[in-house]
Amino acid sequence: xxxxxxxxxxxxxxxxxRLAGLRGVLADLTRDAPxxxxxxxxxxxxILIDTIENLFADRKRVVxxxxxxxxxxxxxxxxxxxxxxxxxxxxxxxxxxxxxxxNSPHVPLPIQPTLQRIGTQFEPTVELYLFPTSEHNxxxxxxxxxxxxxxxxxxxxxxxxxxxxxxxxxxxLPRWFVFLSLPYVVHDSALNLTPLLHELGHFVxxxxxxxxxxxxxxxAHSEAAKTLANILVQRGSPEQEVYALCKExxxxxxxxxxxxxxxxxxxxxxxxxxxxxxxxxxxxDTKAAVSHPSPVIRIDLMLRELEELGYFLKSSPKAIxxxxxxxxxxxxxxxxxxxxTSMHIAFLAIKDNSAKIAQFVRKYASPLPxxxxxxxxxxxxxxADLEKGIPPIDQLDAQGTRFIPSDLADILNSAWxxxxxxxDKLEDLIxxxxxxxxxxxxxxxxxxxxxxxxxxxxLWKCQASPGEEAWPSSxx
Amino acid sequence: MIKSTNRQVxxxxxxxxxxxxxxxxxxxxxxxxxxxxxxxxxxxDKAMELLSEMKRGMxxxxxxxxxxxxxxxxxxxxAIQAIQLMPRxxxxxxxxxxxxxxxxxxxxxxxxxxxxDVKDVCEFFTAVREVAMAGSGPEPESVRVRGVDQEFxx
Numbered sequence: 001x002x003x004x005x006x007x008x009x010x011x012x013x014x015x016x017x018r019l020a021g022l023r024g025v026l027a028d029l030t031r032d033a034p035x036x037x038x039x040x041x042x043x044x045x046x047i048l049i050d051t052i053e054n055l056f057a058d059r060k061r062v063v064x065x066x067x068x069x070x071x072x073x074x075x076x077x078x079x080x081x082x083x084x085x086x087x088x089x090x091x092x093x094x095x096x097x098x099x100x101x102x103n104s105p106h107v108p109l110p111i112q113p114t115l116q117r118i119g120t121q122f123e124p125t126v127e128l129y130l131f132p133t134s135e136h137n138x139x140x141x142x143x144x145x146x147x148x149x150x151x152x153x154x155x156x157x158x159x160x161x162x163x164x165x166x167x168x169x170x171x172x173l174p175r176w177f178v179f180l181s182l183p184y185v186v187h188d189s190a191l192n193l194t195p196l197l198h199e200l201g202h203f204v205x206x207x208x209x210x211x212x213x214x215x216x217x218x219x220a221h222s223e224a225a226k227t228l229a230n231i232l233v234q235r236g237s238p239e240q241e242v243y244a245l246c247k248e249x250x251x252x253x254x255x256x257x258x259x260x261x262x263x264x265x266x267x268x269x270x271x272x273x274x275x276x277x278x279x280x281x282x283x284x285d286t287k288a289a290v291s292h293p294s295p296v297i298r299i300d301l302m303l304r305e306l307e308e309l310g311y312f313l314k315s316s317p318k319a320i321x322x323x324x325x326x327x328x329x330x331x332x333x334x335x336x337x338x339x340x341t342s343m344h345i346a347f348l349a350i351k352d353n354s355a356k357i358a359q360f361v362r363k364y365a366s367p368l369p370x371x372x373x374x375x376x377x378x379x380x381x382x383x384a385d386l387e388k389g390i391p392p393i394d395q396l397d398a399q400g401t402r403f404i405p406s407d408l409a410d411i412l413n414s415a416w417x418x419x420x421x422x423x424d425k426l427e428d429l430i431x432x433x434x435x436x437x438x439x440x441x442x443x444x445x446x447x448x449x450x451x452x453x454x455x456x457x458x459l460w461k462c463q464a465s466p467g468e469e470a471w472p473s474s475x476x
Numbered sequence: 477m478i479k480s481t482n483r484q485v486x487x488x489x490x491x492x493x494x495x496x497x498x499x500x501x502x503x504x505x506x507x508x509x510x511x512x513x514x515x516x517x518x519x520x521d522k523a524m525e526l527l528s529e530m531k532r533g534m535x536x537x538x539x540x541x542x543x544x545x546x547x548x549x550x551x552x553x554x555a556i557q558a559i560q561l562m563p564r565x566x567x568x569x570x571x572x573x574x575x576x577x578x579x580x581x582x583x584x585x586x587x588x589x590x591x592x593d594v595k596d597v598c599e600f601f602t603a604v605r606e607v608a609m610a611g612s613g614p615e616p617e618s619v620r621v622r623g624v625d626q627e628f629x630x
Binding site: 062063066068076079082083086087090150153154156157 | 486487490491493494495497498502504505508518519522605609
């Protein structure tokens with residue numbers, strides 16, 4: 001083994017310096033953090049840093065005990081110092097960005113408690129945070145069993161007493177920390193917060209492991225996909241590369257489609273409209289990426305699910321039905337197949353399995369499917385409120401004796417319906433220059449809806465008896 | 477967009493590096509003490525498991541099987557590079573299969589306390605450690621620039 005230029009002691013000193021540095025930054029980041037900050041996430045990071053420190057100390061002891069020469073001791077300690085530094089670097093790189101945002105100007109995000117409540121229905125200990133960023137997209141970042149996963153990786157080298165001590169500290173930590181990111185610029189727009197339901201769908205997918213029930217999808221089982229793959233191979237692409245890339249695309253697309261289906265089943269047309277408006281900014285076309293299927297593929301699948309939920313039935317509200325039928329006509333005229341051959345192969349393989357994907361999402365991810373009947377019963381009253389400039393916080397029950405707080409899905413559907421079909425009524429209430437009316441009406445609509453989301457959540461919390469679930473169990 | 481899922485501070489390379497280091501160090505220690513405890517048995521089992529994983533990776537590469545895990549393929553790739561770092565002995569100059577069989581034989585014999593000659597096992601796993609660790613490091617620097625003419629940078 002070649003002699004290192006730095007001594008074992010110098011390497012150990014580097015680790016000590018890095019530990020002190022990280023602890024200092026962590027303290028700075030959490031000291032003035034608001035009450036809503038992810039404090040237990042900081043606590044997890046603290047445990048990881050302590051664990052790495054203890055592990056390094058233990059490895060030094062073990063190396064000294066096992067070695068018979070100074071060179072062996074140096075080699076062992078230098079190696080342990082290198083991986084300790086590597087782990088500390090990764091802790092900084094992967095976890096600290098979520099704490100750095102704490103010191104940014106306060107961003108009111110009234111939808112957070114509601115999303116937290118929905119997330120809790122799937123995993124009672126989840127801690128969910130919203131994370132405005134300067135990127136113009138939405139994102140999901142999830143951390144499952146932060147400390148537990150770390151020590152499991154180390155189980156062969158970690159002494160039993162240290163393992164027990166860490167497990168004890170980690171016992172009360174949540175199983176999941178979830179950060180849903182959104183474009184900073186839309187943080188005060190309820191309409192533009194609707195796509196967060198798709199990100200929540202990623203959490204549910206990973207938590208329930210729905211993707212594992214769907215994957216792997218064997219490309220070779222689809223005749224059409226196999227034929228295309230063979231063409232690529234005949235053109236000179238290595239067979240293994242072709243299949244590996246297609247497999248990767250299929251995996252990623254399946255996860256996106258699961259999240260879309262989850263959001264549709266949770267919020268019905270509201271998510272559909274939010275998606276098509278968002279996608280329109282990028283291009284409502286067949287352009288797919290390795291990470292995401294094209295908007296047209298996603299729209300096609302969502303329309304099928306809305307059909308399953310009854311939105312194309314004659315009994316469905318006319319404005320919604322007519323609008324969705326227009327989208328259906330539009331999608332029929334589109335070419336769904338991606339231009340890129342690898343993506344085309346993935347598309348064909350997924351197409352053969354789309355019913356299976358939908359079935360699994362229905363079974364595992366949807367506690368309360370948002371059927372057309374629910375829309376008909378709950379949404380018109382809320383739209384009427386919005387049209388009068390009233391935040392749709394609650395409604396009288398059928399007996400007319402009790403105010404029921406509005407559900408998030410109902411509020412978002414009333415918002416999207418008002419935005420799509422009757423914004424003129426809100427415009428009529430506003431006195432300003434004609435050219436400003438629409439813009440001010442949209443801003444007012446967003447304010448009313450955010451107020452309704454915030455106030456209805458407070459009502460939910462007040463009305464739920466101790467120990468009673470705020471969200472009823474699935475009827476399906 | 478999924479920015480990350482179930483993130484860990486480990487990479488596969490680091491997992492392998494730490495494991496290989498622990499195997500090399502423990503096996504050397506067992507050979508010196510000439511006695512085996514319960515923990516030592518677990519380490520030997522883990523080493524044999526790792527060798528099987530490498531072999532599975534080799535078979536997957538030969539048959540171009542896609543079902544094989546990323547871990548097995550990575551383990552095989554690291555093993556191939558490690559052999560090149562090993563001193564030129566009879567163990568490292570034969571086929572990959574022969575090497576894995578020979579190392580497995582040494583480990584089996586060690587587990588049965590029949591022989592405490594583990595030189596090849598130590599050398600192999602020390603080399604794997606170095607290969608895996610070399611693949612773990614972060615980029616030393618990131619350079620991003622906007623509004624600069626890059627014509628001369630080609």
